[in-house]
Amino acid sequence: MLDDLDRTIIGILVEDARISLKDLANQVGLSSPSTAERLRRLEERKVIRSFTVDVDPVALGYNLTAVVRVRPLPGMLHIVEKLIQETPEITECDKVTGDDCFIGKLQFRTMEQLDMILDRLAERAETNTSIVKSSPVRRRLPPLS
Amino acid sequence: MLDDLDRTIIGILVEDARISLKDLANQVGLSSPSTAERLRRLEERKVIRSFTVDVDPVALGYNLTAVVRVRPLPGMLHIVEKLIQETPEITECDKVTGDDCFIGKLQFRTMEQLDMILDRLAERAETNTSIVKSSPVRRRLPPLS
DNA sequence: ATAGTCCTGTCCAGATCGTCAAGCATGGTG
DNA sequence: CACCATGCTTGACGATCTGGACAGGACTAT
Incomplete structure (x- = not known):
């Protein structure tokens, strides 16, 4: 389903998705057309x-x-799901x-903003909120093996 | 700090990071060199x-x-943090x-694998695990405004 | 065995793209 | 008013991408 070359390609692109096809091809050891095809x-x-x-x-202010x-709350599941999506x-x-x-994960600028957002949810759900202090693991891929 | 053109650029790149500089420049209404500079x-x-x-x-099997x-558990904070990172x-x-x-978020293939991973943590921490059934909101940016 | 077919690769050439240098417009400042 | 800094455009050249023609290996049916 997914061979070593594919995994190599993915591994490289995760680090730098804007790499030129040529450089990508060199790193995986194929010509650019075949790399493009893969x-x-x-x-x-x-x-x-x-x-x-x-x-x-x-950088966006969050x-x-x-x-x-x-x-x-009972009966509110679908409304709450929609509210979250919106x-x-x-x-x-x-x-x-x-x-x-x-x-869910929530990005916000001020505690007032957090309060407003949670208030809207509170009418239809119980919520439990934890503020993020740091991120010991920043988004990464699981092993490609 | 970040003007409208920058936000437009980011908005476009979030959707397609491999867009050519030329197309990106056309969409933001600048020449390619200025777009490249931004x-x-x-x-x-x-x-x-x-x-x-x-x-x-x-697709990776997870x-x-x-x-x-x-x-x-008391006194185990740093060890647990390290264990999580590893x-x-x-x-x-x-x-x-x-x-x-x-x-944290955990990707796994089988319940046995989940059990193994949690067992390692359980020696040093209490854990509470929820299996993801679906993802009503797939990773997205907060408003750029 | 061998012929046919599919898959995946290479090479090449025309088309497209990125980058650099030069120069222009705008706005803030002495 | 002159000067400078900033950020833009244009044009040219070199680099990159893409599509087509073709080759080799694996599989299958005769």
Whole structure:
């Protein structure tokens, strides 16, 4: 399904998605056309979902991050899910097993803003909020093996 | 600090980091050299931390994801932090305020593997694990305004 | 065995792109 | 008013990408 060359390509692109095809080809030991073809197929197969940039939220003015656990009140699950999706400051959210139904990450600028966002949720769910103090593990890939 | 053109550039690159400089320049309404210069400075200022790819973990064989909350036993905080960093299946982890000290995301293939990883942590911390069922909000940027 | 086919690779050439230098417009400042 | 700094454009050249033609190896059916 995914051979060593594909894994090498992915490994390189995770570090630098804007590398030229030529340099990428040199590093994997193929010609550029074949590398281009592999790239095309990795995209086609949705192994690579997208090429993107990692932007520092602080540079956008979001100095604070919180992890919010959300447990909708009875009957409120779908409304709460929609509410979460429509809150743009929630930059990722998973639906999980266990007491909490959703766990999401929230980017914000001030405590007032956090308060406002949580207030909107509080009408329809119990929430539990933890402020992020640091990130011992910054987003990375699991082993490619 | 960051003007409209910069935000436009970021917005476009988040969607497609491999867009050619020329196309990017056309979309923002500048010449390629000025666009290249802005790009260079966005990187230099670390607004853009890196260009990367979004890889589907399932394509790498990681069919399952869990969110793990970790509360180290007394005196174990630093050891636990190190242990988390050295567990490659933990693909992100934040240190947070509140009862839990760490909240991390774990990619794994089988329940046996999950069990093994959690067992290692369990010697030094209480853990609380939620399996991810779906992701109502896939990683996105907060508003650029 | 061998012929056919598919897959994945290479090489080459025309088309496209990135980068550099030079020069112009704008706005702030002595 | 002159000067400088900043940020833009243009044009040219070298580098890169892309599509087509072709080669070799693995698999299959005759």
